[in-house]
Amino acid sequence: MTPREIHGGLYAATICPMRSDGSLDCASLERHFASVLADPGQRGLLLNGHAGEGIFLSRAEQAEVVSIARQAAGTKRILAAVSAEATAIAATDAQAALRAGADGVMVFAPFSWVLGADARSIVAHHRGIAEATGGAPVYLFQGSVGSGIAYKPDVLKALLEIDAVVGVKEGSWEVKSYEITRRIARAARPDVAVMASGDEHLYTCFVLGSDGSAVSLSALVPEMISALDAHVIKGDHAAAQAIHTKIFDLAKLVYAAPGHLAAARVKACLAALGRIASPACRAPTPGIDDAEIERLLAALRPCLEGA
Template sequence: MTPRKKLQGLVAATITPMTPDGQINLSVIHQYVDYLVSEQNVKNVFVNGTTGEGLSLNIRERKQLAEEWVRQGKDKLDQVIVHVGALSLPDSQELARHAAAIGASAIAVIAPFFFKPTNKDELIAFLQKVASEAPAVPFYYYHIPPLTGVKIRVEELLDGIKEWIPTFQGVKFSDTDLLDLAQCINKNEREQFAFLYGVDEQLLSALAIGADGAVGSTYNYLGRKTTLMLQAFAKPDLALARKYQFLTGEFLNFVIKLVFPVCKYDHLCLVTLF
């Protein structure tokens, strides 16, 4: 699953399957992989991120999940990206080393969000110390200021970042600041960084300014529909693309009211549906 080309298209931000008594249900990951590939036509995954509530899991649980996704994804998935961010730098470094050892396609890191970096240099220093523990593994920055409160603009962060993190490959951009995203894309065309948008209900807007694809929770179950939107946009058939984007918005409007207020503070609610 070592990436050989720029990451593009859809990446499913995976849910962490749980048993009713709150244990991780590793036994269903193989079904999960088959479902994504055969039913949703999605062959890239982002493990232990926000959707999987990775920051609510302990280190052992996160390692187990990463191992199982890499194991079950072999010869089926194109890329397994493992989020290794943590509030503790040593924990994040340990997870990065582990991801490299098990053969993850790439790693991603969120900004620490309790004792927050206050400027670009502080954030890059943290990211560099994690990336250096997996020096042969592609590295992505996971930008999600609505949850971290770290509002350092990605445009600023990317200036000279390859000098500090040679393995840097791109950004999971989970913010509605499309001006920042547009400037990132406009100023880094030569670098061939991948810009993957993380606000599912606004993906079409991000595609219009040059996003390469998307990482999101809805691609677990709306992967095929979203692929149709990507195809419509590429034709271009903007009316059809808008139709699919509006469908995603309607669906999320419904789901957010029912699920997210309950689940986002308690990873034990993610009981497997398989």
């Protein structure tokens, strides 16, 4: 079996619906999961990541999200992100997610690493989580170029020496860096799934070669991401490029500066479509104003017309 068949595939990086007071809206969360998983192209869900506002959730809330997803997902796979600064806290978060039903964990770089992280700390953090979770599948997150949390080639090679590592969410948002990550992984660990993550250039990554994806636009237009993947696999590039054009126009608005509002923008779209009850995010994230929502919906409409 290929890395894609074992550990890869298409995963929707889901959002976490909330009420205006910041509490979890579990009913909307159930509907959200059901809507995303209704697309047969989605292999599973990535929970509690940047799109899912995992850093705003307590450990108990993170586990509750996983538990609800487990009920909705059936035999589909669930990956849970952990983002804590301290290794011990991240490891305990990972253990709680696995007990709640996650099939694997994705280790997001602590935000303090934006200031610069020692390579030994990066490797020790991942190794500590892997050891604490007893060999459960671990996925790396390769950060965007220029963010300060993109792992350099020597660090990536060291991370791939951790036996529990089975996949990489490749979020460089740059084709050259994506290709470098892919080549390093293929040389060091051909069994590891390298999954594209830059929504604006998914088409390019799929053409270069990918073991799937893990993107938040799959939480909004999962059928479009599945269709793009399927067309590339079939070699129907005219159809793939047509989808890419629509995705690009939407993605450049969703991920526009300031980037930390991406989850709020996706929520605003989902609320406007009636798929969740409220676009609310937990403080201090502000809401999206009406003018921006109109621009988002204008870019979203072509994506809803069919893949």
